[in-house]
Amino acid sequence: MFPVLETQLTRYRDLEQQLYDPVIASDPAKAGAISKERGALAKIVEPYIEYKNLCTAIADAEAMAADPDLKAMADEELADLRPKRDALHAKIEDQLLIDPSEDFSNLIVEIRAGTGGDEAALFAGNLYEMYTRYVREKGWKLEELAFSPGEAGGFKEITFSVSGDDVYQFLRYESGGHRVQRVPATETQGRIHTSAATVAVMPEPEEAQVVINEAADIEWERMRAGGAGGQHVNKTESAVRIWYKKGTPDEMEVKCQDGRSQGKNYEQAMRILRSRLFERQQEKLHRERSDMRKSLIGTGDRNARIRTYNYPQNRCTDHRIEFTAYRLDSIMAGDLEQMVQPMRDHVRKEKLAANSAK
Structure with missing residues (x-):
């Protein structure tokens, strides 16, 4: 069990009871505050x-398995219940490992073409398409905020927001x-080129x-506005x-030109500016805590190379955890989970080890 959650469960049920109190129900401000706290705990x-319900059901099934006449039925139930319990246990552990100050449901992503000229801009466009498909598969919402197209296609830079549960x-x-x-498509002699792009993921405060x-x-x-976009x-x-x-x-400079109105572009530019400033604050905080950080994973340094996409070998490699998947075609098609989950599992193990060492 999770002792810390028993305390939160008691508080959650207390808040539920308070919402049934006619005195509180007649006070919109107080009822709103209680509902908000209850929602956060939920x-x-x-x-x-x-x-807890699954644990109880498993205990009942295990007791039933002691009866030879009911053992087959009990074993069938246990085969269904135990994996659900284990998956939920892992999910709860993950939630307990999340710092409340880092639990954001809105973020802004910037992709910028790096070295490689037109090919780098094309690759930045490929990354944007990959993230767009991944966001769609997760059921999140994506909103394009600003972009600068590449001369041969793709993007010199593109900024977009993503919102939804657990996006960060x-x-x-x-x-x-x-x-x-x-x-590259423009290469006539079949030579492999190396290009780069940078990605910055910033919480939207x-x-x-x-x-x-x-x-x-x-x-x-x-x-x-300049570039494509119509009359x-x-x-x-x-x-x-x-x-x-x-x-x-x-x-710091921010430019937005993609909205049809000046007011919309101003609003989007301020959103980007606010996220960049928040990122700067977070970087300062990370530096102040640097003596406590054992791993470079998650520092968000956009200059650090994190991943290589090798098309001839259909290979994608995460250099931070030395993980390789030979399914680059499906990754670029939006199946990014096969790269995201190994990283999350690695960080989870690090956090659990750090907590057990305290």
Whole structure:
């Protein structure tokens, strides 16, 4: 069992009872606060309730198996119940290992072409397609925020948001350098080229978490969009460029041109700026804790090479955990789980080992 969850279960049931209290029900503010706390607890308490029910059912089936006449039926039930219990046990352990300060349901992803010219931009486009398909398979929501197309296709840079349950827990380890080895379409002699792109996965914070003084901290201008996008995009000044603390060491620039309205582009640019600032805060926090960190996994350093995509060998390798899958075609088609899950399993083992050593 999980002693810490027994305490949370008691609190969860207490909150349920409070919601039935007519005095609390007549106070919208108090009822709203209780509902919010109960909702936050439900994410881990409800699986724990299901886990306890499974444990009880298994105990009953094991007792029934002692009767020779019922043993066959009991064994059949146990064959079904035990895997469900074990899977739920692992899920609960995973939830307990998540730092509440790192449990985000909204994030922003930036993909940038690196070395390799047009081929790097094409690869950045391939990565975007891979993530788009993966997000669709997971049932999450993707929203394109800003992009700069490559001259031969793909993207010099593309930024998009992803929202849904546990998105950060699945995608957080995608940050870093992604390298591709393949024969470019423009290569006439069949030589393999190496190109690269970088991926940055940034939690999208609430506005209260990153305060920006729009009067003092930023400057912005409207301008015409460039590149493809149709007559409307190119002939109206709907694009927006924002500078954060222009002319200082902290300067940061964000440009959005893909929305049809200036207001929409400004809103999206501020979302990107807020996530970049939050990422900067997180990096500072990680540096302050660096003496406590035994592993480089999950630092989010976009300059560190994390993965190689080798097309001739149909191979994808994660260099951090020395894991290789020879199914690159299916990975690029959106079956990214075969790379994501081994990394999550590795990090989980690290955390469990660290906790047991305390």
